[in-house]
Amino acid sequence: MRLFLTGALVMLLLILVGLLFYLRAGYLDMRADIAPSRFESQSNMRFLDASVDRRAPDIASPVEPTDANLIEGIRLYKANCSMCHGAPGNPEKNFGHPFYPPAPQFMEDAPDMSEGENFYIIKHGIRWTGMPAWGSVLSDQQIWTITTFLSHMEKLPPAAEEEWQKPPTPPVQTTGGTPPSPGQEIPEGTPPAPSAPQ
Numbered sequence: 001m002r003l004f005l006t007g008a009l010v011m012l013l014l015i016l017v018g019l020l021f022y023l024r025a026g027y028l029d030m031r032a033d034i035a036p037s038r039f040e041s042q043s044n045m046r047f048l049d050a051s052v053d054r055r056a057p058d059i060a061s062p063v064e065p066t067d068a069n070l071i072e073g074i075r076l077y078k079a080n081c082s083m084c085h086g087a088p089g090n091p092e093k094n095f096g097h098p099f100y101p102p103a104p105q106f107m108e109d110a111p112d113m114s115e116g117e118n119f120y121i122i123k124h125g126i127r128w129t130g131m132p133a134w135g136s137v138l139s140d141q142q143i144w145t146i147t148t149f150l151s152h153m154e155k156l157p158p159a160a161e162e163e164w165q166k167p168p169t170p171p172v173q174t175t176g177g178t179p180p181s182p183g184q185e186i187p188e189g190t191p192p193a194p195s196a197p198q
Contacts (some may be wrong), residue, residue: 032100044101048126052113056120063141063148070160073149076142078168084130089167099130110154118147 022028036044063069082090084099086107104111111118122143125133134143149160156164 032098036101052117052120056114057116058114059116061115061119061144061148061151063144065148065152067157067159069145070149070152070156071163073145073147074160074163076138076146077149080134080138081146082168087168088165101129103130106150106153111150115144115147115151118150119143122146 063073077085078087084103086105088107113121121131122138123133123135123140125131138146152160153164
């Protein structure tokens, strides 16, 4: 029995050393534009689900699904999430596809996780994906407001549905030395306005 256990430990050590060599020598292909292996496809979501299940708060959103809260959630989602996860005016997404794994497309498949799990993922992000941690950018109240919207996005009341279906607002173009008004977006590459003579 002792010989068997020694052999098992040696075998396990050799496997770990071999795995470490495989990773350190660069044999693991980290490109985002190749098909994942069967093991990766079958295991990644299981590992993620297990991690989130263990750590996410088991509570419902404290933000009530009123028209005002849903509309605010839609605006926050469009401003921060729709570029990767899609929206009615941007169903094809701009950045979600190149990520590895691709960002979930909520226009095709609404999130079905619990509100506590959605809150946890939005706040803390997901390592080794394009999903950032929004906890340093958005307040907990804002994250719960987005979470409430995600839980109701398939069945919105009329006022919220109208807001959801609005096309995205295009950036405002500026000309010459006219300074933008407060809150006005300035397109990338726009030269700065000339300063007034001294």
